[in-house]
Amino acid sequence: MPIRIEAGRVRTGHARMRRAGLALAGLLLAGVAGPALAGKANDTLVYASDSEPENLSPYHNNLREGVILARNVWDTLIDRDPKTGAHRPMLATAWTWVDPVTLDLTIREGVTFHNGDPLTPEDVAFTFNYVLTPEAKIVTKGNVDWMKSTEVTGPHSVRIHLKAPFPAALEYLSGPTPILPAAYFRRVGLDGFSKAPVGTGPYRIVSVESGKRVRMVRNDTYWPGSPIGKATIGKLEFRIIPDADSRMAELMTGGVDWIWRVPADQAEQLKADPTLTVLSAETMRVGYLQFDVAGRAQATSPLKDVRVRQAISYAIDRKAMVDNLARGGARVMNAVCFIEQFGCTEEGVPTYAYDPAKARALLKEAGYGNGFDIDLSAYRERDYAEAVIGYLRAVGIRAKLNYLRYAAFRDALRAGKTSIGYQTWGSFSINDVSAFTGIYFRGGEEDLARDPAVIADLQAGDTSTDPALRKAKYRQALTRIAAEAYALPMFSYPSNYAFSADLAFTAQTDEVPRFYAASWKK
Amino acid sequence: MTVRPASLPSAQAEIALPPARSPAAIALRRGLSHGGFLIGAGIVGLVVLTALAAPLVAPHDPYAQDVSRRLIPPIWHAKGSVEHLLGTDKLGRDYLSRLIYGSQISLLIGLSAALISGAIGTTLGVLAGYYGGRVDAVVSYVVTTRLALPVVLVALAMASLVGGSLKVVVLVLGFLLWDRFAVVTRAATRQVRAQDFVAAAKAAGFSPVRILAQEILPNILNALIVVATLEMAHAILLEAALSFLGLGVQPPLPSWGLMIAEGKPYMFFQPWVITIPGVALLILVLGINLLGDGVRDITAPEGRH
Numbered sequence: 001m002p003i004r005i006e007a008g009r010v011r012t013g014h015a016r017m018r019r020a021g022l023a024l025a026g027l028l029l030a031g032v033a034g035p036a037l038a039g040k041a042n043d044t045l046v047y048a049s050d051s052e053p054e055n056l057s058p059y060h061n062n063l064r065e066g067v068i069l070a071r072n073v074w075d076t077l078i079d080r081d082p083k084t085g086a087h088r089p090m091l092a093t094a095w096t097w098v099d100p101v102t103l104d105l106t107i108r109e110g111v112t113f114h115n116g117d118p119l120t121p122e123d124v125a126f127t128f129n130y131v132l133t134p135e136a137k138i139v140t141k142g143n144v145d146w147m148k149s150t151e152v153t154g155p156h157s158v159r160i161h162l163k164a165p166f167p168a169a170l171e172y173l174s175g176p177t178p179i180l181p182a183a184y185f186r187r188v189g190l191d192g193f194s195k196a197p198v199g200t201g202p203y204r205i206v207s208v209e210s211g212k213r214v215r216m217v218r219n220d221t222y223w224p225g226s227p228i229g230k231a232t233i234g235k236l237e238f239r240i241i242p243d244a245d246s247r248m249a250e251l252m253t254g255g256v257d258w259i260w261r262v263p264a265d266q267a268e269q270l271k272a273d274p275t276l277t278v279l280s281a282e283t284m285r286v287g288y289l290q291f292d293v294a295g296r297a298q299a300t301s302p303l304k305d306v307r308v309r310q311a312i313s314y315a316i317d318r319k320a321m322v323d324n325l326a327r328g329g330a331r332v333m334n335a336v337c338f339i340e341q342f343g344c345t346e347e348g349v350p351t352y353a354y355d356p357a358k359a360r361a362l363l364k365e366a367g368y369g370n371g372f373d374i375d376l377s378a379y380r381e382r383d384y385a386e387a388v389i390g391y392l393r394a395v396g397i398r399a400k401l402n403y404l405r406y407a408a409f410r411d412a413l414r415a416g417k418t419s420i421g422y423q424t425w426g427s428f429s430i431n432d433v434s435a436f437t438g439i440y441f442r443g444g445e446e447d448l449a450r451d452p453a454v455i456a457d458l459q460a461g462d463t464s465t466d467p468a469l470r471k472a473k474y475r476q477a478l479t480r481i482a483a484e485a486y487a488l489p490m491f492s493y494p495s496n497y498a499f500s501a502d503l504a505f506t507a508q509t510d511e512v513p514r515f516y517a518a519s520w521k522k
Numbered sequence: 523m524t525v526r527p528a529s530l531p532s533a534q535a536e537i538a539l540p541p542a543r544s545p546a547a548i549a550l551r552r553g554l555s556h557g558g559f560l561i562g563a564g565i566v567g568l569v570v571l572t573a574l575a576a577p578l579v580a581p582h583d584p585y586a587q588d589v590s591r592r593l594i595p596p597i598w599h600a601k602g603s604v605e606h607l608l609g610t611d612k613l614g615r616d617y618l619s620r621l622i623y624g625s626q627i628s629l630l631i632g633l634s635a636a637l638i639s640g641a642i643g644t645t646l647g648v649l650a651g652y653y654g655g656r657v658d659a660v661v662s663y664v665v666t667t668r669l670a671l672p673v674v675l676v677a678l679a680m681a682s683l684v685g686g687s688l689k690v691v692v693l694v695l696g697f698l699l700w701d702r703f704a705v706v707t708r709a710a711t712r713q714v715r716a717q718d719f720v721a722a723a724k725a726a727g728f729s730p731v732r733i734l735a736q737e738i739l740p741n742i743l744n745a746l747i748v749v750a751t752l753e754m755a756h757a758i759l760l761e762a763a764l765s766f767l768g769l770g771v772q773p774p775l776p777s778w779g780l781m782i783a784e785g786k787p788y789m790f791f792q793p794w795v796i797t798i799p800g801v802a803l804l805i806l807v808l809g810i811n812l813l814g815d816g817v818r819d820i821t822a823p824e825g826r827h
Binding site: 244263393394 | 585586587589590592593612613614615685687768772773774786787788789790791792
């Protein structure tokens with residue numbers, strides 16, 4: 001928003017003029033409020049992204065921006081080393097499996113929340129028991145519904161009871177399950193908490209301006225010995241700038257220091273700017289087309305016919321999209337998961353290579369020789385969705401694009417109002433297939449296929465402690481999903497980061513920028 | 523009662539101007555010496571021709587994408603290619619073909635919106651101007667109400683409620699842009715109504731419908747044409763704005779406004795993507811406005827050049 005930069009300049013550069021009584025400038029400044037200056041000189045790292053989490057409570061949104069805040073503001077019981085994948089003690093100093101459905105954890109002493117409350121086992125038990133209640137209305141139930149209950153067993157210990165054996169438990173405890181402050185949360189409620197969130201993490205949230213920004217400062221009393229270490233940069237600010245071009249313009253004019261999801265074309269060009277660093281990396285995010293198999297959006301939906309779904313799968317040249325549109329380390333996926341997740345495999349899974357002739361033949365066989373009209377919803381990377389529409393058009397399928405915000409997209413999909421949904425999923429950065437395929441095909445709200453065979457296989461895989469059996473069950477499920485073409489996996493997404501050349505920043509494949517580990521170059 | 527009152531003024535004109543020329547011939551002569559009119563007519567004529575002959579003139583299928591040949595610059599660039607004279611867009615579709623097919627959409631929207639709003643506005647305006655009194659008060663009230671509605675805002679709200687599509691855009695614009703028609707026809711009708719030939723027609727016992735259709739309308743047609751061209755240009759611009767905001771024509775239809783929107787991310791480094799449809803839009807709207815201006819000048823009684 002260039003106006004804001006302008007106003008900022010008026011404020012710093014022409015203070016005299018302002019005193020002279022520039023009422024209009026004064027009004028503008030009132031809207032700006034406070035020193036919003038980014039950069040090394042102010043020890044403020046301003047990062048911008050397109051979407052705002054509907055609720056800042058980490059359990060009440062499923063947006064990547066929310067995950068980023070969660071990782072920088074809250075701590076989890078266990079930490080997962082992004083390099084080695086090893087689980088390291090975080091808020092829990094030790095853990096032991098009593099049996100496959102009982103996990104004992106020792107809670108660290110000397111950790112305090114941002115509001116001064118000490119961390120106790122009660123906080124852990126409260127967090128997990130609260131999010132399991134239906135009244136909590138958390139967004140991604142799959143992240144926690146493997147737990148049955150959590151009890152405090154001593155001054156520094158808790159015990160988690162599982163519903164069934166769940167081998168990926170530690171993976172979940174080191175990602176989407178941050179610990180909330182029980183006393184504070186009870187006092188302010190969810191609404192109050194989302195306006196003034198409190199955690200134990202390396203950054204502390206100081207102000208939340210809905211639709212605009214979230215301001216954070218370094219937690220100077222962060223507990224020593226944390227595997228992720230204390231933050232280096234003093235102030236962190238999350239700015240919501242929905243428009244990609246405005247984000248880029250802000251970066252180039254120094255209004256923000258860090259942006260991501262820069263389209264490959266622009267990333268290429270930004271490399272020419274010596275004041276910026278551009279980084280391209282593959283992420284765990286995988287895009288896929290989800291089909292309205294049950295015909296909920298349209299009773300006579302052509303998508304109910306497996307041949308039509310297969311035709312769509314053959315019609316799209318995913319390889320060309322990866323090579324020309326996504327680039328930067330993206331890979332074509334053939335199973336609905338990220339290939340490096342535990343249990344994700346393409347072995348024996350039917351694949352659909354680009355073959356428009358075959359697509360047309362299948363459509364004809366299904367009785368749609370003249371094609372049909374259908375709606376396609378998407379919420380990000382509009383270019384990819386338009387390319388898919390172009391490919392469908394080439395075989396006679398006339399798709400109309402419905403481009404929505406994520407919350408609207410998700411709700412329409414859950415309500416069965418979407419024929420083809422262009423989904424993407426980053427698995428909450430959990431390195432286990434249950435966090436991807438499980439969410440969309442185990443009979444949950446976003447499962448458009450609800451195939452009992454797939455559900456049974458996924459449940460068997462999720463609850464078995466035998467890794468070989470798990471892999472076999474997942475392979476079976478993924479094979480069936482692909483054979484029935486319930487969904488068409490597209491490709492893994494690269495993320496192009498562009499940030500100030502003053503900033504030392506490393507990207508991880510799990511798509512969680514760790515700003516606490518960033519620093520200014522000397 | 524066989525005298526046609528409308529022919530009375532022209533009969534007088536014949537007496538006043540010895541070298542007999544038909545009004546059409548006079549208009550043609552004036553038109554040929556009117557620069558703005560010629561340029562406007564040339565531009566509009568060319569665009570209409572290309573739009574009509576789109577399948578013949580477009581070098582490629584405007585929907586055929588080839589992502590391996592995306593963002594090729596236009597021919598005047600060093601990296602341009604003869605195969606794609608205006609280059610290709612972000613999905614490798616031929617830009618010239620999309621531009622040509624896009625002109626169909628612009629013209630379609632401009633014409634249909636002008637027709638719908640013209641029908642509404644003229645009906646209201648003529649009725650108010652002819653009957654005056656209570657009818658006039660009611661119509662004036664409706665016009666004032668309509669003028670109080672910000673067009674873009676209402677169009678945006680409607681499009682986001684119903685969902686953007688070609689049909690929605692045409693209807694919304696058609697139902698929003700009739701105010702100028704109403705105001706202009708009302709004033710023109712009031713003037714014409716006071717003329718003798720209208721009084722004569724009344725005295726001859728013609729029905730109001732016949733008077734309105736045969737005496738009034740032909741005499742306010744010039745003003746109507748000018749307003750229609752203005753509103754056409756207005757509708758085309760509004761369509762572009764709506765499509766630019768994502769609430770107008772939906773992809774993959776090649777609307778110029780949509781093409782401008784799609785070119786926005788490339789503004790910094792591949793400016794031609796946004797410039798080409800922008801310039802096309804500018805030229806078309808300029809052409810329509812020049813044409814409208816010209817028509818007014820040519821048909822104006824005082825005979826301006």
